[in-house]
Amino acid sequence: PKTHRVMTLADHISHIITQDFARNQ
């Protein structure tokens, strides 16, 4: 079974930023 989500550092950074701005809309 898959136990980890793997992503690039750039994608992870991008994801957090998008989430933060969406939350503060």
Next chain:
Amino acid sequence: SCPVAPASRSSQEMWESFSQCFTPAVKEVVEFAKSIPGFQTLTQQDQVMLLKSGTFQVLMVRFCSLFDPKERTVTFLNGQTYSLASLRALGMGVLLDAMFDFSEKLGSLGLEPDEMALFMAVVLVSADRCGIVDVGAVEQLQENLIKALRTLITSRRPDDTTLFPKLLLRLPDLRTLNNQHSDKLLAFRID
């Protein structure tokens, strides 16, 4: 005061620990960006694009203080300290060597905390312009911040004319670090 992490920690645990450090660190960069005078006058789209392009570089500057060039250790934001040797086992050797080099170069300039903070602001607004809608506004903000940084540094060290140019030379170093390493993989446990 941070003990070196026990050798019994698995590579997987270290990789997860390393990955998890980035989440709060990125959120802090977003909050830092909002505190930069003028940043929130940019369109929201341009704020997001600058953060996406520049956060890794801002983090490299921020993380410099976590590197101990003498002991060759790195202290993660969760407080765990790892030797460079143990981190090499995760395949991070090339990235960490580059970061040690960068940390030594930036550290040798002896910046005060407020100078470092203003430098980080310059780094962020100097990020790649790909996707930026109002390039003129971003360039004006960059010019204002660089001027402020120059004034701060030269007023404190009027006899040192080389420090400010040396500091600006760190910007291409950061872009290189970004281009070479932002595609490195992180792993997050799925609960």
